[in-house]
Amino acid sequence: MQPRTRNARATAPFDLSIDSLTHDGRGVGRHKGRAVFVANALPGDTVTARVVKCKASLWEAEIDRIIVPSPQRKTPECPIYGQCGGCSLQHLDHPGQLAVHTDVVLGQLKRFAGLEPETLMTPLQSPPWGYRHRARLAVRWLNRKLSLGFRAAGSNTIIPVSACPVLAPDLEALLPGLEATLKITSDPRAISHIELAAGDQCRGILLRHIRPLSGQDQDRWRVLAEEYGAHLWFQSSEPDPLVCGYSPDGQVSLTYRLPEFTLKLAFLPVDFIQVNPYINRQMVSQAVEWLDLAPTDTVLDLFCGLGNFTLPLATRAGQVVGVEGLASLVEKGRENARMNGLSNAAFMQADLSQDILLQVWSQKTYDACLLDPPRTGAREVLETLADRLPGRLLYISCNPATLARDAGILKQAGYRLARLSAMDMFPQTVHVETMALFLRD
Structure with a gap:
């Protein structure tokens, strides 16, 4: 939630009809001649809007209550919708998108x-689902707790991800194994990011590490790659070359x-x-x-x-x-x-x-x-x-x-x-x- 300005706190919630969307997916209505941009609102919605930020020519608001939902509104399928910064139009049906x-x-x-x-x-x-053949996962350890996932909307906070419905199924299937392997490595903080990529009949895991990985930890990642039939690469930092850790078919590329x-x-x-x-x-x-x-x-x-x-x-x-x-x-x-x-x-x-x-x-x-x-x-x-x-x-x-x-x-x-x-x-x-x-x- 965005911090409210003094003027925003003084503005009581009001009913608003949404008639269009901005390029970044916010609903737009008009209240007393002023444009109001409402996060997660859709054309056809009638909502009670609560202002969170006042500007000279427009207000930014959030939904306090949906009075009449748009015919195109649907229930988001992802359990972390609204937290992850990725798929922000899941509440709009596919034809509407x-x-x-x-x-x-x-x-x-x-x-x-x-x-x-x-x-x-x-x-x-x-x-509409299972289409994404690339993903970049952030790895963070805070107070001995692992976060493997995507960044939250508007911040650097990492939202843990155990499933992702837009990921290709072959990549989504890797998520539990990645988390489990991170938890048993001797230096889990050495991994900063994990990149996943899929071809037509192949998939790959790229581990970006900020410190050298021990031979034992490299072996742990090879076991995971072999279990899933995935290519494995290590990269110490960009733009350093990739080091192939495992290839199920002897090929160096996807x-x-x-x-x-x-x-x-x-x-x-x-x-x-x-x-x-x-x-x-x-x-x-x-x-x-x-x-x-x-x-x-x-x-x-x-x-x-x-x-x-x-x-x-x-x-x-x-x-x-x-x-x-x-x-x-x-x-x-x-x-x-x-x-x-x-x-x-x-x-x-x-x-x-x-x-x-x-x-x-x-x-x-x-x-x-x-x-x-x-x-x-x-x-x-x-x-x-x-x-x-x-x-x-x-x-x-x-x-x-x-x-x-x-x-x-x-x-x-x-x-x-x-x-x-x-x-x-x-x-x-x-x-x-x-x-x-x-x-x-």
Whole structure:
């Protein structure tokens, strides 16, 4: 609960009808001409709101009582909902979540870029539970008590987690064993974080430790990994290399497949991959379809990572150039190209936030371009290369705000927003993935 200000304490609870949601999932109503943002409220709710913070143009409030629930309101499935800082939309049914995600993206684009898509596509949908193939668990010991779990909403407090319904079942099944092994190690405080990752038919455990682990403790973790058939790595600190502790199949990497393109990609737990394989497969297929490539086309793939889009594009185009800032991902992309027998996919390293005009790849002509930037977006590269980019540009975004900002840059460069699709990459959360096709005649 947020601390109440003096003015908030002086404001008596009042009834409020909720008519919309903010981008971060708070309900919005109006009271005496003032906007009121209410945590955990939904459009269609009538609530008694209690103000917790007063600002000049709005109030922030919490629900004192739900008078009439929204038809879309549901009972959260997670027992620690409201404590863990993760899945904050569990009280909204899945169709409602899809609608909210689309509305947030459309609202940001209209407000900040003055753009509406010529065609709004149906959102790509995911199973609402058991979809998450990556997780980072914090380990804390306080007064000889172990906390293994996720951070609480708005704080660094660790909420213990014994089950997580959004985790892939193969990863959720590891949680009891991880806690039990931590409790029997000789130096449990040496472990600061545990990262979990799953491929299509494999899973891995990465232990981050701040002090060297004894041989006996390493053996204890190997026993756990062998019991669950999981890969095991140790890492003393970032960006130190991973040390393989156990591999059930003799392979040094995990893998996932893109069946439509007959591709298999290798990755490590420290490598970026999409957390939701169900959406990732649909997303890659839709991206290739929207770009409508010819066998002679050349494609530029910016922020390409380990080749998640680069390699599928290479199965349809004549040549694909992937550009990525992290040397480790560039090398992994090259390894994945070799593993899949693709000689028409080239991977280059470059910091795309810096001056790239002298880079050889930036001076070439392309028929299409794909961008999949981090949450900070692609402002620098778009401002630098706007006049050189091809007429077909596909933008994958995990942040509606930076998508809208960058869409404004593309609008100034003569592009129109031809197609838009929200993607259900993160069910139960306020986060939204978006695909936008920009065309310039």
